[in-house]
Amino acid sequence: GQNIDQPTEMTATEGAIVQINCTYQTSGFNGLFWYQQHAGEAPTFLSYNVLDGLEEKGRFSSFLSRSKGYSYLLLKELQMKDSASYLCAVRDSNYQLIWGAGTKLIIKP
């Protein structure tokens, strides 16, 4: 079967750095997405990786290793507004999106 694994919950301190991991087993691979979802709001697109390596976008970076079936989202200089759930999703060989259950990130002062 197809599966996306990510930690259920993580806690970090304001101003620090946190890495949220995502591992996947899917039928083929056509890209990996990260979304941010604040409580009661729509998931919003953060990043897309289709080739191995690191994609940097301001305070957020996303890394992909296709051979390891692994990605991470790195958040630097954490702010209280970064408290949210972070969703990892992989597009499989049929171009279907397979979603993880999300990682709830709690930022403490």
Add this chain to the structure above:
Amino acid sequence: ETGVTQTPRHLVMGMTNKKSLKCEQHLGHNAMYWYKQSAKKPLELMFVYSLEERVENNSVPSRFSPECPNSSHLFLHLHTLQPEDSALYLCASSQVIPGSGNTIYFGEGSWLTVV
């Protein structure tokens, strides 16, 4: 503002009621989706419409009935739901271009409670 608007934001309905969720996208996309989001579970794809044709059903119970009158509007008609159908229902849209990232954009969601 995500460019995808859903109404109502909150809905409480009895098991014998009939109601509808509405979605409108202002992004010029050619595909629209309904997802179900339950606590601590992955997003569940319910329906996909591409170029106004339904392309995926995913064995959703018949008490959920989608309608896509044009590329900008999507409805989810609800009838004789069960308490376990209580969840956040998310509408999304994307521009389907073969071989591209095909990023999807979500609406704010409709919180449904079945009593």
